[in-house]
Amino acid sequence: MKIQRCKGMRDFSPAEMKGFRLVEGLCRDVCSGWGYREVRTPTIEYLHLFTSAGTLTPGRLGKVYSFLDWDGWSGERVVLRPDGTIPVARMYTESMQGMARLFYAANLFMFESGGEETRERWQCGAELIGAGSAMADAELITLSLEVLKKLGLKGVELRLSHAGLIKALLVKLGLTPEEQGRMFDRILDGDAMALAEISRESPEVSDTLRPFLGLKGQTPDFLRNQRALLTRSMPEICQPLDDFLQTVALLDELGVKYQISVASGAGFEYYTGIIFQYFIGRDKVGGGGRYDALIPSMGGGDVPASGFALYLDRLMDMISPEVFIKTAPVRILVRVKSGGAVKEAFTLAGRLREAGYVAGLDLDGKKGDFRWIVEVRSAAPVFSIVDIKTKKKTETSTVKELLKRLEGEGGG
Amino acid sequence: MAVKIALPKGRLLRKTAAMLQKAGWGLDEYTSNMGFYRPKSRKFPGPLIRVFHEKDIPIQIAMGNYDLGICCLDWIEELLVKYPSSNLIKVRDLLYGRGALYAAAASPQVDMRQNGAPVRIASEYPNLAEAFALRKRMSRFSIFPVWGAAEAYPPENAEMALLSVKHGEGLADYGMVPVGRMLDFSAFLIANRNSWETKNLDKIVASICDSLPEAGEKTAAGEEINEAGTPARNRPVEIESDTVRLALPDGHQQQATVNLLNRAGIGLDDYPSATGNRRPGINIDGVTVKVIRPQDMPLQIANGNFDLAITGRDWLTEHLDQFPSSPVRELLDLKSSRVRIVAVVSRELPVDDSAGLRRLVTGREEPFRVASEYVNIADRYARDNHLGRYRVIPTWGATEAFLPEDADMLIENTETGRTIARHNLKIIDTLFISTGCLVGSREDVSGVKKKKIEAIVARLRQAVEDK
Secondary structure (H helix, E strand, O other): OOOOOOOOOOOOHHHHHHHHHHHHHHHHHHHHHHEEOOOOOOOOOHHHHOOOOOOOOOHHOOOOOOOOOOOOOOOEEEEOOOOOOOHHHHHHHHOOOEEEEEEEEEEEEOOOOOOOOOOOOEEEEEEEEEEOHHHHHHHHHHHHHHHHHOOOOOEEEEEEEEEHHHHHHHHOOOOHHHHHHHHHHHHOOOOOOOOOOOHOHHOOOOOOOOHHHOOOOOHHHHHHHHHHOOOOOOHHHHHHHHHHHHHHHHHHHOOOOOOOOOOOOOOOOOOOOOEEEEEEEEEEEEEEEEOOOOOHOOOOOOOEEEEEEHHHHHHHOOOOOHHHHHOOOEEEEEEEOOOOOHHHHHHHHHHHOOOOOOEEEEOOOOOOOEEEEEEEOOOOOEEEEEOOOOOEEEEOOHHHHHHHHHHHHOOO | OOHHHHHHHEHHHHHHHHHHHHOOEEEOOOOOOOOOOOOOOOOOOOOOEEEEEEOEEEEEHHOOOOOOEEEHHHHHHHHHOOOOOOOOOEEEOOOOOOOOEEEEOOOOOOOOOHHHHOOEEEEOOOOHHHHHHHHOOOOOEEEOOOOOHHHHHHOOOEEEEEEEEEOOOOHOOOOEEEEEEEEEEEEEEEEEHHHHOOOOOOOHHHHHHHHHOOOOOOOOOOOOOOOOOOOOOOOOOOOOOOOOOOOOHHHHHHHHHHHHHHHHHOOOOOOOOOOOOOEEEEOOOOEEEEOOOHHHHHHHHHHHOOOOOEHHHHHHHHHHHHOOOOOOEEEEEEEOEEEEEEEEEEEEOOOHHHHHHHHHHOOOOEEEEEEEHHHHHHHHHHOOOOOOOOOEOOOOOOOHHOOOOOOOEEEEOOOOOHHHHHOEEEEEEEEEEEEEEEEEEEEOOOHHHHHHHHHHHHHHHHHHOOO
């Protein structure tokens, strides 16, 4: 029988885990720096948390891993966490109040039938609960951009849309409430053509909206121009448009580059305000948005909130090797050269680790991916330091001297 | 390798037989709803043809045990809605066997929100029921998967049932009104994807297609139509909190149950019922009776829908193997309907006991296939015996015919072992002995009700001892 991993699942090799931890660690450092605190929610949640209107779209719900638990005789299902935000909102509703800045690194499960995408995905996300201002939106966007910048990623593109605005436009397009809901879900599921398609069916509205849906704005003036054009004919859209405008204007002041693309509002059904997405080339590497109605719908009171997630498993494959070298500690192989020096080898390895090196004991006589070899003898000269790159060899008998020489060599 | 074809028994048998007759297949014995058999075709002597329960056919096709099959769209969708990447393709609508799946309730105003309590849906189609609930954006719902009689559950034991009827008016016969129309269905020719890509099936498929009338109106799948409700018959009945709710079995356990109740001096009105009445009267005050499938009783007791039920220990064990901490327990062994639950393999297999079984599966390339009506008992047996890489194939009765081609082992019940021997099979292990039993819940009940329950149990115990 051939042993193999489950279909749609991914192993992370040591090299991949290095990238994973790097991205995760950076997310953690930046979030902590902004005053966010880490939380962890369980892998299994009740399905009903995700099924109410305004949580996940039916398209996503059709792909969740739901099942009956061992005590699920009531027929109520549980689910492998399909989303990062809803469990944190659940946790907040259950046990917190006031303002909360929370972040997490978690795996999500979503069925994918194709061979391309994995069914278990990893993301790092932050939720800013209890603040409903443009400043709060700007905080999350600046924070997430800082992570992407520190990862040394080039060509990050920020795309902005607004869930409230999309909803208001759908009303204007003369759809029934049910059609509006379906269309909203299509847009959220990433169908950027949906709005254009439906607006073609009502020509009189379409003429007014075409520039709005077709063009990509790069300044707040784009929204101001649209506002001037639409105030008279569609007063209903002014409120979400102004909300959008406030955040965009603030981003502009902060020097953040963005592209406004109302029709591409991929995201979650719980979004109510701004929707932002990060792309590198054609790959989406993260996104977020405002979800002011989610916590109220869970009975958590009138608490506004917004959040974002960066896709760990995509980002880890994109970072360049230089980023690793800066951060990775030097690896030293400790080899027992003659009998009896085993204890000394363990002791030396311990000292090396204390000094910030990675120290591995040689068990198979191979140098693997180590940078230096230190040979240990029971008699002087106790230590030989071998530079694997240059084959240069020096000797010493004290740990202190050994550490000094390693440092003198710049370690790596 | 010979082409394998799965044909349905039950509701589609007559029309499928007529269609294949018209297609010139010349089948020798495709007429009976009893047992499993292998009709031979004069026109296509090569293919292996076997008759199955309709429900089994999509699974057999998806697993690749059979290349072609005929069954209705409802059972196909029940599989595909949960497992969309199944290796099953719908080849052709056969335009007969039409019906529709309705979500139905006892009254037109069913509250989908329930003030936060789950909406309970009873159905033989649990996967479609879940899809329906999600599509309706019900926030909390419970699905009761049932073996049958879903129409008996609302309004007391479920808010809704998802059931198949020939046409919408069929619901009125059950005293129910439609809440939503889930699916219009008809019979389909289906194929295994790999078989379709690699095997020569053209003559068989052509013979079927040529026998069909020109395509009629298209079958709309998944369209939801809310229909005006007809007045319902089963009004919600106010049940007082100290009423004892008793579930009695339908099917072949009925006579034994009647005999037992008679000996206990308990009289029933219209049970067994000639008209399909599922709510017979009883001569004890403060007790109501409903007739449901014995398979479904433990789950209903666990959920507090009934207080007492007469079922078999096999179904109680099946329930507890799925839900180990369930509050259902056996109150009384009724010492009737005695069967053994056994592990069965083909006589050709060089295995005589469970130890031999473990040796057999070690180093085996293919997954070991266990077919059973009792999927949780079978799953546990496979786990407990370290059967390595195994698959449990759910079946709907008369599992013997699955061996040896379509499964490697069965977990089956047997009274005498004669059917097993007749199919050239052998028993290698007995899991337990099952008899009829009275089940109830471990949960505490109030004083008056507790006394009533105890009194009924005492009368039944005496009746068992008097036998």
